[in-house]
Amino acid sequence: MKDINLLPREYRRKSPGRFRIALFLILCLSAGPVVKYGFLEPLRIREEKMQLLVSLEAETGRFSGLEEDYGQRQAGLEELQNRVLAFQEMEERSPQYWQDVFRTLVDSLPTGASIRDFTCDDTLIAVSGSCRNDVTSTEYLRNLKSSGYFSDVRMERILYRSGNGISFSLNCTLEAGETGEDPGKAEEETRGTGNDPGKTEGAEP
Amino acid sequence: MKVIQKRILAIDMGNHSYKMIEAVRKPNIRILRYSLCSSEDINGIGFLTKEMRKLQYLTKDAILSFHHKSMVIRELKLPEKYDFPFQQYIQEEMLRYETDFKEEYDYDYLILPERNSTGQNIAATAAVSRSVNREYIDRALRLGLKLKAIDVQINASLRVLHCLMDRCKELSPSSSYLMLDLGYDNTTVAIAYLGRVFAPKVIPVGCRCLEEESADPADYLLPIIRGCGKLIDTFTYSYADIPLRQGFVYGGGSYCRDILSDIQSHIALNLSDMHSFQAYFPEIPSEMDLNLYVNCFGSLLRKDETE
Numbered sequence: 320m321k322d323i324n325l326l327p328r329e330y331r332r333k334s335p336g337r338f339r340i341a342l343f344l345i346l347c348l349s350a351g352p353v354v355k356y357g358f359l360e361p362l363r364i365r366e367e368k369m370q371l372l373v374s375l376e377a378e379t380g381r382f383s384g385l386e387e388d389y390g391q392r393q394a395g396l397e398e399l400q401n402r403v404l405a406f407q408e409m410e411e412r413s414p415q416y417w418q419d420v421f422r423t424l425v426d427s428l429p430t431g432a433s434i435r436d437f438t439c440d441d442t443l444i445a446v447s448g449s450c451r452n453d454v455t456s457t458e459y460l461r462n463l464k465s466s467g468y469f470s471d472v473r474m475e476r477i478l479y480r481s482g483n484g485i486s487f488s489l490n491c492t493l494e495a496g497e498t499g500e501d502p503g504k505a506e507e508e509t510r511g512t513g514n515d516p517g518k519t520e521g522a523e524p
Numbered sequence: 525m526k527v528i529q530k531r532i533l534a535i536d537m538g539n540h541s542y543k544m545i546e547a548v549r550k551p552n553i554r555i556l557r558y559s560l561c562s563s564e565d566i567n568g569i570g571f572l573t574k575e576m577r578k579l580q581y582l583t584k585d586a587i588l589s590f591h592h593k594s595m596v597i598r599e600l601k602l603p604e605k606y607d608f609p610f611q612q613y614i615q616e617e618m619l620r621y622e623t624d625f626k627e628e629y630d631y632d633y634l635i636l637p638e639r640n641s642t643g644q645n646i647a648a649t650a651a652v653s654r655s656v657n658r659e660y661i662d663r664a665l666r667l668g669l670k671l672k673a674i675d676v677q678i679n680a681s682l683r684v685l686h687c688l689m690d691r692c693k694e695l696s697p698s699s700s701y702l703m704l705d706l707g708y709d710n711t712t713v714a715i716a717y718l719g720r721v722f723a724p725k726v727i728p729v730g731c732r733c734l735e736e737e738s739a740d741p742a743d744y745l746l747p748i749i750r751g752c753g754k755l756i757d758t759f760t761y762s763y764a765d766i767p768l769r770q771g772f773v774y775g776g777g778s779y780c781r782d783i784l785s786d787i788q789s790h791i792a793l794n795l796s797d798m799h800s801f802q803a804y805f806p807e808i809p810s811e812m813d814l815n816l817y818v819n820c821f822g823s824l825l826r827k828d829e830t831e
Contacts, residue, residue, distance in 0.1 A: 322683075322826040323632045323650045325674035326588075330661060332670070 420444070420468050420493070427462035429455045435486070442493040445475070449486050453477055456487040463491055470494045531556065531583035532672065534823040537590040537660060539730070540708030540776055545820045546581050553807045553824055557581065558817060573667055584668055587823040589675040590660050591710055594653035596621060596629070597678060597724045599636075602645040610635060614647055621651060628654040636720070648720070650676045673828055678724045680822025681705065682716050684798070684814075685772065687825060691804040700759065700768040702752065702793055705819075706777025708732050713751050715759045717766050722759050727751045731777035745783070749790040756791065774798040774815045 324331075424446060428434065432450035439445075450456050456477060464472040471492040478486040530550065536543040545558040561575055600617055602610050614633050622629055631651035638646070657674065664671055681703060689695045700717035707730050714724035729747045733739055752771075760768060771793045773784055778797045788795045799814040808814060808821065 321634070321828060322673075323634050323648065323676055323679060324828070325630055325632055325650060325652055325657060325676065326661070326671055327630050327657070330671060 423463070423466045423468050424491075427459060427466055429458045429462065431455050432459050444469075444491040444493065445488065446491060447486065447488040449480075449484055451484055453479075453485055453487075456485060456489075459487075460489060463489065468494055531585065532824065533581060533583050533586040533669070534820040535586055535588050535664070535669075536677070536817070536819045536823070537588060537663070538708060538776075539591075539710070540732070541816075543817050543820045544576070544581065545817060545824060546583060547824050549824060555807060555809060555812070558809070558812055558820070560816065576667070584670045585672050586664060586669040587673045587675055587826065588660060588664050588669075588671055589677045589680055589819050589823050591677050591705075591707060591712065591726070592652060592656050593710060593726050593728055594625075594627065594629075594656055595676070595726065596649075596651045597676060597721065598649050599720070600633070600647045600649055602635075602647055604644055610645070610647060614649060617649070618651060630654045630657040650679070673823075673826065675819075675823045675826055677705065677819045677822075678703065678712055678714050678721055680819045680826065681772075681774065681798075682719075682721055682822070683825040684818050684822045685716050686719065688801055688804055692801065695770070698766070699770070700763065700766045702756065702768065702771030702791075702795075704748070704752065704771060704773045704775075704787070704795070706731060706748075706773060706775040706780070706783070708776055711748050711751070711775075711777065713748070713755055715755060715768065717759075717763060717768075722763075723755060725751055725755060731780050734780055741780075741786075744780075745786055749787060752787065752791050756793070769794060771795045772798055774818045776816060778815050 424434065424437065424444070428448075429450070432448060432455045434446055434448040436448070437444060437446040448456075448459075450459065456474065460472055460474055463469055469491040471490075473490045473492075474487065475490050476486075476488040480486065531546055531548055534545045534547070541560050541562045543558075543560050546556045548554045548556065557580065559575075600614060602613060611633075614631075618629055618631050629651040630653075631649060633647045633649040636646045636648055661671060661674070685701060685703065686697075689697050695701075698718070700715050700722070703712075703714045703716055703721075705712040709728075709730040709732055711727040711729055712724060713727060715722040727747050729744055731744065733744050734741065756768060759766075771791070773787070773795050774797060777783065778799075784795050784797065797815050798818050802808060802810070802812075802814045805814065805821075808817075814821065
């Protein structure tokens with residue numbers, strides 16, 4: 320039972336109980352959207368994104384060997400391209416090269432020497448000719464060796480003819496990979512450094 | 525935990541001084557601080573606000589009580605057969621008061637749970653001049669207080685008496701007791717019986733009149749003795765079966781010299797001052813004078829709408 324209160328109605332504040340109930344209801348009502356859009360919705364979106372990420376990762380996993388395969392193929396392609404380039408280069412330079420080689424063979428001939436025959440088999444050039452004596456043929460051999468176009472020059476045979484003169488056969492092995500550089504320059508450099516190009520292998524007269 | 529405890533400030537705005545108690549009411553009353561500001565100190569609201577801040581009163585929720593000669597406290601017998609709600613009947617009664625006294629009143633009532641001997645409902649009513657009430661309210665609001673209730677002082681002291689009767693076995697709840705509030709400007713006399721107040725009467729004399737040099741104590745005592753005698757006679761005539769042997773005196777006037785013995789010699793009742801029963805109130809600090817703070821303390825014991 321309440322006691323007498325002379326405080327007029329207009330000065331009395333609303334019952335705190337009612338106020339609390341109203342506040343509680345407002346909080347309850349506002350809690351729903353806050354919980355939904357503040358907590359549940361972000362969690363749901365996160366879950367969806369995680370699932371999407373997992374599925375994408377699984378999909379990407381199936382092509383994991385693809386990259387390795389691509390690398391291998393790429394390496395093969397590069398190699399092939401290099402080969403093609405080498406061939407192109409070879410094709411482009413071959414005529415000049417052979418021309419130089421033949422010019423060297425001819426230009427290296429000392430006075431009184433001549434070429435009778437020559438055959439070319441891949442990297443081996445067999446030259447046969449005649450000259451006055453074996454000194455000239457040897458000089459020819461030295462000249463060829465020092466030309467730089469050949470890795471090896473051998474005197475295969477010297478035939479002393481009954482009259483004056485000899486017949487000789489030379490095997491010249493072409494310098495491997497000799498395509499781009501000018502062997503004439505290399506020869507000059509070799510000479511400049513004092514190497515003795517006169518040493519020959521093969522039969523002495 | 526202390527922070528969320530609901531504190532309340534009970535203020536007795538007396539003519540001589542303001543008595544204040546800050547307390548926690550639940551679960552049990554615990555008085556946190558109390559103070560008394562004399563009217564000499566209270567030059568304005570600013571002082572009291574500053575004083576309250578200095579004394580570290582934390583709450584603004586307040587129960588105010590004051591006494592004024594315009595206060596009317598009556599028990600209305602509600603008609604047995606009445607077509608309208610009781611509220612309308614009480615309103616009509618109050619309008620009659622207003623017409624008789626030519627003044628607007630703020631009032632409140634309480635339908636008592638028990639009926640009288642004829643089976644009629646009884647409404648305890650209290651009314652006070654509206655202008656006076658609003659003046660006190662404005663004063664409290666200017667202090668920054670949030671008013672929870674305006675208490676009737678005689679009801680507040682009756683609550684203290686009930687509390688005392690529960691704790692002191694010598695005081696029988698079936699007996700009646702004279703209540704004498706010796707205020708600074710007014711004296712209130714009433715008889716408490718069976719949880720109710722019988723015809724509280726305001727005698728317009730107070731201990732202020734003893735402060736004058738030429739004051740005659742008889743001028744102060746005689747109206748009080750006469751008022752008490754009349755009330756006792758009326759009560760014993762109406763309730764002959766309820767014994768009346770003891771009276772309680774409180775208020776600042778109870779400290780006037782020989783006043784208790786002087787009154788007692790004329791009304792043939794055993795009079796005690798309230799403070800002498802302080803031992804029965806362990807919740808009250810020992811330094812707190814119950815004679816001065818009885819109305820304040822009684823306001824803390826009130827039951828409000830929210831409780």
